[in-house]
Amino acid sequence: MTGDDKLKGGTSGPKTIPMTSPLYLHPSDNPNLTFTQIVFNGNNYDLWSEAVKNGLDAKNKLAFIxxxxxxxxxDDEDESIELVAWRQCQAMLRAWLRNVIDEKLHPSITFSVQ
Structure with missing residues (x-):
């Protein structure tokens, strides 16, 4: 089966990720998005955690964390559209989380958020 065959959803055209799926990224989603104004500074974890959960839930991404x-x-031959979407979501989530963590803490989290 070729990559083109895998993406075809029968006669309905290319396979896409449904908007209701946590794997779906809206066209307005971007790495610079800040979904809460509360920035983790090392001392406000409880407040920050709740704000992050709320923001990710609004974006249908809470299930990831x-x-x-x-x-x-x-797949042995090609990556599925779901795997590609999962990787894109993971990269987007890492960027979003860095945006709500104080820059002074970035060196300590850079390699742990993967």
Whole structure:
């Protein structure tokens, strides 16, 4: 099966991620997005955590940090559209989380948020 065949959803055209899926990224989602004004400074974890959960829930991405969205398996030939979408969401989440953490803390979290 070729990559083109995998993306075809029968006669309905290319396979896409449904808007209701946590794997869906809206066209307005971007790495510079700040979904809460509360920035973690090392002392305000409880408040920050609740604000982050609320922001991610509004973006339908809370399931990622709760461990409910598992990484799709890679096919031997090509990556599935779900795996590509999962990787894109993971990269976006890392960027969003860095945006709500004080820059002084970035060196200590850079390699732990992967």
């Amino acid at each position: 709760q461990g409910k969205v598992k990484k799709p398996e890679a």
